[in-house]
Amino acid sequence: GCINHLDFDVLMSFTYLIFKNKKPISYNCLINSTNVYNFIYASSQNRAAFSNLAAKFATLAIEEEKWKVILGRTGPIQFAHKLANEHIKSKKPVTFTVVNKVLAYCNISITEEILNSLINAPSINIKKLDTKESQKFIKDNIGRRTSKIQIPGVYIFKNNITGEKYVDSSSHLALRLQGYLNYSSKPTGKFLPKLFKDKLSNFTLEIIPLVNNYNFRSEIVLEQYYLLDPSFNLNTVKVANNPSGSNARPLYLYNRDKTVLYYSSTQQTDFIKNLNISHFTFSKHLKKGTYYLNKYLFTRESELNAKVKDISIINLALQLEKDRKLFNKNKPINSLSKSVLMCSEAVNMQQDNKLVLPKLPVVRSGKESNFIKKRPEMLFFSIGKCVEYLRSNGHTATHTTLIKYIDTGKSYYGYIFKYV
Template sequence: MQNLKYDNWPKSLNNTTRTGCRFLIMLDSRNNYSTNNNNISKTDWSVALGRKGPLLPAHRLANLYMNKGKDITAVEVNKVLAFSGIKITQSMLDKILNRPRLDFSNLDSNTTRSDNFLQTVGAVRGKIQIPGVYIWTHLSTGDMYVGSSSTLARRLIGYFNGTHKNTGKLIPLIKREGIGAFKLQVIPLIEEYTVNQELSLEQYFLLQSEFNLNTLKVVNNFSGARAKPLYMYTKDLSELIYSSEIQEDFIFKLRIHHNIFSNSLKTGAYYLGKYIFTDKPIVGARESNMTETAINTMLDKDRVEVQSSKSRKVLIKAVDGNNTKLFDSISSCITYLNSIAPSNKTTLYRHIISGKPYHGYICQWVSELTTPIVDKGVQVNVTHVPSDTTVTYPSIRKAALSFAPEYITTGPTIKAFAENGKLFKGEYKIAIISE
C-alpha cells in the first residue's frame, strides 16, 4: 500500500472547496462538443441558448454512453460534465484507476474506529480531510453503488451511523440488511489532487452499467441552486419532454416561471394541464428528443389554448372582501387592472400561481375554483398536529392564504389535502366543515 502519512499530503487539501460553474453542452454539425467561454462565437451562442441546433442533456449523454457498451474514457466523462466545467485528462484518469485501493470487509460499527480506517481514510474530526471515491458492493447480489466526497471520513461515517436520508436504493437496503451485508472499497485521492477530481472519477464509474444501485447517472453534488436537476414529463410520466442539470434553463430557455415547477414538485400539480415536473428521472419513460425550439413552439401553442379556453375565466376579489369581479379572459382582466395601476399578463400569471395580492386583489382562475371555495357556508379547520392547535377559517381561500409567506399554496391544494386525509407539509391536518 502507498505511504499515506500526513507529511505526504499536499497542503492544498486543507482548503479544498467545491465549485459549480455553469457550462452548457453544445452539439455542432460534426457531433463535436465544446463548453462556453469568452471566445465563443455568435453562432455557438445561438446553439447554447436553444435558438437553433439540438442540445443533448447530461443525463441523456450518460445513458447513450452506457447503452453503447464501449469502454469509457476521459472524453466521455468530460462531455457529460461539460455543464459544470469539470475536466480530467486521460493520463490522470489512468493513473488513478491503476492506484492501490483500500478494501474493507466484515463491516460493523467498529470499522470506522479501526486503525486501518483511521490511518488510511482518516477521522471525522481530523484536521485534514481526504477526498476520494467509495464503492459499496452488496455481498449477496453483487449490486454496486459509487459515491464521492471531498471529506471521505465524514461522508462514510454517515453510512455506518445511519444518519443519511432514507432515499434512493442504497440507504434503504443498508437499513434493512445492515452494514455487514456489504463490502466497501475506497479510492483516496492524495497524489496530484485537484479540486473536484473526485467528481470526475465518480462520473467515470457512473457510466459503467454494474453500478445499478445509483438512481442518478450524472453526479449532482455541486454547490449552489444552479446545479439542481429538473425533468419535465407528460402528466402520465410516460415521456420525458425536457431536462437540465440546471433549473434556470427552464426559466430562461422555456420561459417557465420558478413558482410553476416548484409548485409542481411540491404538490404534483400539472403545468398547462399536460405536464408535470420531477427532480429525479423516471425509469422506463421514453425521451421525446425534441429540440428546444420545437419544445418552445409546442408550449406556446399550449399556452394559447389555455388562455383561449372558455374555462379560463379570471376571478378577482379585493383583499378587503368588498369587491369581486369575474372576467371572461385574462386580457379583459388586464384591461381592468390597468385602470388601477400598470399591469401585464406575466405578472398576473405569477400572482395567480403564488396566491399573492395584485393591485389589492386576490386573483384566480375560475377553472381552479370549486363551489366549496366560494361558498360562504364552508369553513376550514387547520390543525397543527405537533402542537394540537386548531384554527378555523371562513373559506378554503383564507385557509390557503394563512400559510403565506412560509408555505405558498392555493385553494385547490388545501381542498386536495382535506379530501385525501394526508398531512399538509407533514404537520397540518386539513378538514372542511359546513355550517
C-alpha cells in the first residue's frame, strides 16, 4: 500500500526530485509528470496535500513574474532599466536628458532648469533618528501619517558606518516614513533588512519636501536623478517606480481663500465619484482656477497653513449637494448658461453701438414659446432654452450650430442671436 504523506513529506519529496534532476522544474512540469501524479494521487489525503502544494507553487510563480517586472527583466519598462544600468556603468554625470530618456515610460519630460531647482531644493537633515525629539521634529515639518495634506518628496538614508545609501520617494512622505521609523515596513530588498538589523541609530536621514507647482510628480524626477548615481548602492531597482502610471500631483478642495481644506486625493475620479462632481465641471474649474459653486477651489497647490476641516466624505458630499441647490436657484437652469437675445432681422437693436433691451418675455421652462408669434424679440436665460424653443417650433437646432451663428452674427432661421 501507499504511505499517506503530510505536506512536509510531500515538499521534501519534491525537493529531492529537484536536486536529483539538477535542472529547473517548472510548475507545469510538476503538474503533468505521470510519476508525480501516481505518487501523490494514491489516496485522498495525498490529493489534498498535492492541491495545497500546487497552490503554493502557483503563488510562487506569480510572485516571480511580478519581481521580474519590478526589476526590469521583463515588461513594458524593461528598456528604461536597460538605459539606467548602462548609464550607471558609464559613470558619466547625470543630466536632464538622461533622466528624460529613463522616465519616458511614464511621459515625464523636464528641462535643465527644473532639474537644477529640484536638486537645490531645501532639505531636512536628521542625525539621531532613534530619539523622540527627532521623530517629533519630522512630524512637525512634514505632518503626520493621518494628515489630510500629505507632502510629496524624496528621502535618503545613509549608513553612518559603511557609507551605504538608499533613496526613495513618495507622494505621502509622512505616511511612508512612519513605516521605517516604526519598523513596520516589510523587510525586503537590500536596505530594509540592514535598517532593521542595525537600527535607526546607525543611520542618518535627509528629507527633501517638494511643494512646488509643477504639473507632474517632481519627486519621481529627483528620485531618478539620485538612482543614476552609483553611490546609492542599497537600491536594487534603478528606475523610479510609478506603478499607477499617474504623473499628477495631489489635488485639493479648499474654500475660496485656501484657509480651510475640505478634501484631497491623488485621483480626479475620487472627486467625481465621492463628491458627485461632473468630470467636465471639475476639469473646467481646475484648469481655469475659478470657484466651484462660487465658494470652493480645486487646485494642485497645497497650503500648509490651511485648517483641515474635520468632515467625513459623506457629510462633505451632502454639504456640496445643499450648496448646489442653493447656487442653482440663482443661476440659469442650463449649464450653457449665457443669456441669449433672439430678435428678427427687421428689428434694429443697435443704438450708438449700445445694445438696448426692450421689455421681453423671458423663457425659463419653455412654456412661453407662443410669445414669439406676438413679439419679434425674445430673451432666453440659457443657450439650452433657446435651442429648446427653436426645436419646439420645428427647427433642427443644436447647441453647436446656435453658438456658431451667435459668434458670426449671421441670420439663423430669420433671426439674429446675441449674448447679453
